Amino acid sequence: MTVNGIDVSSFQNTNFSTSGLEFVFVKATEGTTFVNSRMTAQAAHARSAGVVVGFYHFMRPGDMAAQARHFVEKCASQEGDPLFADWEVDGISGAEKDAFLAEVKRLRGDTHRVGLYCNRDFWTHRDTTSNAGDALWIANFTTAGKPGITFDWKFHQFSEHPVDQSIGRFADLAELRHWADRSAVPA
Numbered sequence: 001m002t003v004n005g006i007d008v009s010s011f012q013n014t015n016f017s018t019s020g021l022e023f024v025f026v027k028a029t030e031g032t033t034f035v036n037s038r039m040t041a042q043a044a045h046a047r048s049a050g051v052v053v054g055f056y057h058f059m060r061p062g063d064m065a066a067q068a069r070h071f072v073e074k075c076a077s078q079e080g081d082p083l084f085a086d087w088e089v090d091g092i093s094g095a096e097k098d099a100f101l102a103e104v105k106r107l108r109g110d111t112h113r114v115g116l117y118c119n120r121d122f123w124t125h126r127d128t129t130s131n132a133g134d135a136l137w138i139a140n141f142t143t144a145g146k147p148g149i150t151f152d153w154k155f156h157q158f159s160e161h162p163v164d165q166s167i168g169r170f171a172d173l174a175e176l177r178h179w180a181d182r183s184a185v186p187a
Helices: 039-048 064-074 094-108 120-126 173-180
Strands: 003-008 023-030 052-058 083-087 114-119 136-139 155-159 164-168
Touching: 003 173, 023 039, 023 064, 023 164, 039 052, 052 064, 052 173, 064 094, 083 094, 094 114, 114 120, 114 155, 120 136
Parallel strands: 003 023, 023 052, 052 083, 083 114, 114 136, 136 155
Antiparallel strands: 003 164, 155 164
């Protein structure tokens, strides 16, 4: 019982294949200055295929509140699109990760799920709070659906070839849509 998805960034084109996908997560921003110039077109392409669209922000060391504001102000999200913090570089503590999640949740939490993307090492060796917001999206390049953690995860990135591939722990697209719709499901 899983759904399939990919994530794309400015490294991918805007007409990627959506065949067999139920979700696409698009890199929106990084730090306090970078905006993915292909984000809007990538999201539109995914929406036209009828999949759930989400967005992520690549965190850099620095002011987490400023990065959260940059993300929500520049992100091409629509109500109900999941939003993720991408935590994968040194120099960002677990407390700073939590501050970013809290600020995005404060700014957009009533209309969006707010979750965390990180690799297995960050989750098992660097995280100290087990705070993933509304969803943990864990990266571990292993068998799909077996990310090697005991925490309740929602998404598992299991491969990066030919693009970043993930699965979600949902029965089907309808269940994923229901989860993403903040008005339909209690936090």
